[in-house]
Amino acid sequence: MRAQVLAGLLLCGAGWMAAPAAPAAGVAASDPLTAARAHYWQHPYQPEALNRLALVLAARGDRGGARLLLERALRIAPDRADIRANLRRLDAGSTRVAAVPAGPASSGEVALPPLWPAPARP
């Protein structure tokens, strides 16, 4: 009986813990958190990946998790002032993330140097 209880406890614990566990790499990035986690585990030592996941967690209210990641990012990239600035913002209570739309920019003009037309193909 005790054995069954202990086994049950362990399995329940595992089930509870499995929820926040990272998905397999390569899982479609339909959910920002899933995508950020997948990216993080593909690049666990990439400061940008840590920062990205931290921002998603912060946006979801998990400030502790976000802080943990930003601190670790700073530990391995101590001279990244941009990450330090994010940590300061988080400590100041901000959980708002600057909008970063994906894909091509829809507005705003950029003045590039002119490009010569390609020669006419015979």
Place this chain on the structure above:
Amino acid sequence: MLRRLLALILLCLPLLARSAPVDPVQALLAQARMWQSLERPVEAQQALDKLARLHAVAPAARAEALTLQALVQIQQHRDAEVTRTLATLRRQYPGYGGIGRVEVMRRLTGPDQGKLLMARSLFNSGKIREAYAAFNALYRGTPPDGPLALEYWQLVARLPGDGWERAHRALNGLVRDNPSNHAARLAQASIYLLHPPVPSAVLADLAALSQFNDSRSDALGLWRRALLQVDGEIPLAAYRTYLRLAPDDTQINEKLASLSERQRKERALLADPAYRALLAAGRALDTNRLDQAERGLALAAARYGQRPDYLLNLGRLRERQGRYAEAIAAYRRGQTADSEAGDWPRRIAGAELAALLADAGRAMDAGRWPQAQSLLERAARRAPDDPAVMVARADWYGRQQRPEAETWYRRALARDPANREALAGLMQGYLRAERFDDARALLAQMPPAQRLAQGAAYRGALAAVERAAGDRLVAAGKFDEALPHLQRAVEAAPDDAWNRFALANAWLAAGHADRGRQVLAQLADAPHANGESLYAYALFLARLDDGAAALDRLARIAPSARTDGMRALQHRVWLTQVMALADADVAAGRFAAARQVLTAAETAAGDDGALLGPIADGWVRAGDADHARDLLAAAWRRAPGEETGLAWLELLIDQQDADAAAPLATALNARSLSTDGAGRLAALQGRLVVLNADRAEARGDRAGARALLAGALARQPDDARLGRNLAALDLRDGRVPAARARLTRLLARDPGDDEARLLWSDAAAAGGDRLAAVGALRALLVAEPPRSLDFRLRVLDRLDALGEGDRVDQELARLERNAGRPSPGLAGLAARRALAHGQPAEALDWYRRGVAPADDARPVSDRAPADAGALQPVAAEDARREDLHEQYAQLLDHQAVTIWQGLDLTYRPSSSGTPGQSQMTMLQAPLLIEMPAPGNGRFSLRADAVTLDAGSLDTSDSYARRRFGAIAFYGDAARQIAAAAAAGKQHASGTSMAAGYANDRWQVDVGTTPQGFAVNYPVGGIKYSGDAGPLYVNLEASRRPVTSSLLSYAGTRDPVTGTVWGGVRATGSYLGIGYDQGGPYGVWTKFGYHDLTGQNVADNSRVTAMGGIYWRLIKEAAREVTVGVNSINFWYRHNLGGYTLGQGGYYSPQRYNSLSLPVSYAARNERTSYVVRASVSVSSAREEAAPFFPTRPDLQAAAGNPMVSVSAGPGWGASLSGAVEYQLTSRVALGAWLQYQYSQFYQPGRAMLYLRYQPDGAARPLSLPVEPLQSYSDF
């Protein structure tokens, strides 16, 4: 009368020209000079007489007056007076320049008069060069003033080369100095007739001169010649003006009528677009615009195709196009159609000769030397003295590297000193043979006339010699010595942009980029710089990474002048500029700005795959790989061009999407690609095969990987990448000889394949040939030209691994000098070397420098993002710097102090054990402090507080009480009960202490079992971990406590004899051998022999043999699933599992065999890691009978020789365990560990909680699977 009037006017002109006061001395000198030059000695003498009456004449003016006096006397043939005047001049003004002028004039009118006549005769007979030489010999410098000078410059104007320009400048000067000199103005006008049509301004001057008696006749003559020498190029008004002065000139009247009629017809024709096209074609041919001429003639063909002028232009065009047969046909038709003889026969002959020479040229190109020779002989028979034929014959020799070429070129040059092809061929031969001195001598010996005739070709040849000499020195790295040569090349041909480019690059190589800029800017920044000079400057600026300036210069090139090379440069620089802009935004975290740049670049690039590929790479760097794929996929759908397809395929392979890449590669393979495109596709297909092979290998399918690589190599035997990858696979499979043989073959084919050389050194090292490996690596290190920094670092990595640390340190010392922000490779290697030298602080410093952001990647906060309060995305770092972060993190954690505190409960309830004996509740509180140690190791200090409780003997259980201590010695129950009661509660407590050291290879610890136990003793162990080929090996020697029970671990006191017994320790060694390459499976084995001894416990020994195999069903960064099969077997010499005096209280079957099936699942996220393990097992064991008191035969005998009975049989069991860690803060992690075992008679459980504290915070993520704290008793 008119003469007087003219004299008066001339006299008055200087006065009229100036409003300022006039110096009468200078005015009279000017008058005298003018009259003298006009050969009017009487008037000149009058002016000199007036001058003689003036006082206060300056010495210089007096010397000039004497000179003019002598010249006037010469004109008047007053020889005696001339002699006197000259003597006075010499006496009073020795060294005055006028003396020479008088002497020359006297010589010309005296002894050299014949020579002067001869020179004029040569001039009049058209022998211009000879006449020029004769005049120069006569004058020995500048010609005398007056008519002789005018005659001289008219001769010079007829010289080839720049003769006309020189004469024009000189005559302009004479006219400017004396506008009233009609003879000079006539001479000036006359030279324009050499290059008709004469400009309107010159005709107007002739009209003005025709108003004066002294020049009318000559002016009208020149005017008339000018009008007659051209055919329509001069406006008809000029004819009419002339006829007003000479109305009876029949020839001009007829010419005017003819031209008027022609103009009328032409006006009619010009209304026709086809005729205008014909005229435009003629103009296009004049300026060598062949395409335009072709179009014009095509438009004119229908209406004017039979006209001689059309056929002439058609012939010229075809001749220029090298279509000689068509040219000849056109000329022949023209000849037939033309009513006038014209020069058709000459054109036909010329075209036929050109056709022969062209055929000979093609034969030479094809290496058909006899055929070429035969054609050249035919050409020579037609035109033996034609320089073009001689040049072609010289080419025939020259292209076969035969010395006769020089003779023929020289012959051609002798025949036609102005022949530029001959000079070029001769120079080319000299330069090819590096006979610079011969080339210089040839040019130096060239007569001035020939230099003039060669004109720009001569200066080009001079430049070419210096350029070639400079280039040779540049190639040898002698930039300072090259500079003067290249400078002279530029001086010789200042308009040659490429000589300037060479000089600029030499300045750059010599460390003076600014001077290089100046050299090119002189030409390129001129208002009307040509395309070549702008292109050359742009190329140089691109080399200086000044893309903006390069684009600016390129933008000044007119669209019609842009070549493919210019266009390629413009696209390359544009792309570099635009991508740098986007990358800078990405680096600074300005993703929106980067996207705008990339979007604009996409728009500009249109469907140009060559541009879209790099732009897609930019999207990947900006973190939007999906858009990169979409961009190229859409471009491919819209316009499936070669460049787009190859770019898309490369992106897919970069993203390791072999499934999507395969059909695209097939589609591209089915297309007809350019040579370059086919080469790129073959290389990408090779990469695709390698990618597929890597995937197969990752799945554990090494045979599949090998088959893929071998199959592709059979299809593409020249693909070095495939060969190298197959060799690398051989190496990983331990097939060293095969790898070495394959690499040797690769290197035999391409000795310069550095990657193969690197792998060859790996193979040599793997084959134990360290010396060969080191030799190969050292050769790569000193190879010329020096390899890239990254490649050299890879070589150094290998040398380091081969123990060549000193050599690596030397090389690093050189590289470190310039390492401001070191490359990841350099920082990593320097850090590893610092660690090898026991300098972890320095290693950390290197890592920190290596991961520091670039100066230009300024932080977001410094750029004031638009939404300053919001959390900002940050820039990603490249893969190699990411690796460096990982190494940095590992070292940070390694160098950090870590403190663990745990609470460890082992519980074996009464259902699983006998109270007072095998029942056990053990509570341990392990404290562990880890800190960095030398040798890349870690020190550890441990203090484990331990409390053991086995309960009390059940005095009522006669079976149990007889099996403790020596209670069985008492025969009666009452004494046994009393003794059992005296044994009391079995309890022990104490604290164990230990210190340890561990690094990658060694693990050492020394400690004691808990002080406070009935029995305690020192324990410890030493373990070595190493590799033997693909296997790993562990060797361990240790003494460890047996913690099965209170008796075996702590010992206890016998209530009968008072003897303390127990405290069993196992002393012996293990050997572990296994295989685990991180792949899908692993194998482990462990063999051991241990002596088991204890205080007053019988000695025992144990042999252990166990092993297993496991499969990683899932192995990802964040989760793992493993299943396996394990077999555990051990054999104890004696059964000492009892709790009587002399027994050890530990399970010690004489045979134990088990087979278990374990399964584990581990997963983690950013702050939690856990593992769950379960297994089921079957076992078989046998315990032999054993005496109750093995160390006390006396007691054994006295007790009636009681024995522990034999026990044997099968069994089964199951176990479940789990561990979890939770990162509470960056410094604190909480952990828990649970274990439960179930078997028929044995159900122990264990639980642990622990806390881990890292004062500086964790640098690495939580480990997978969890590595919980271990109590010292578990070692």
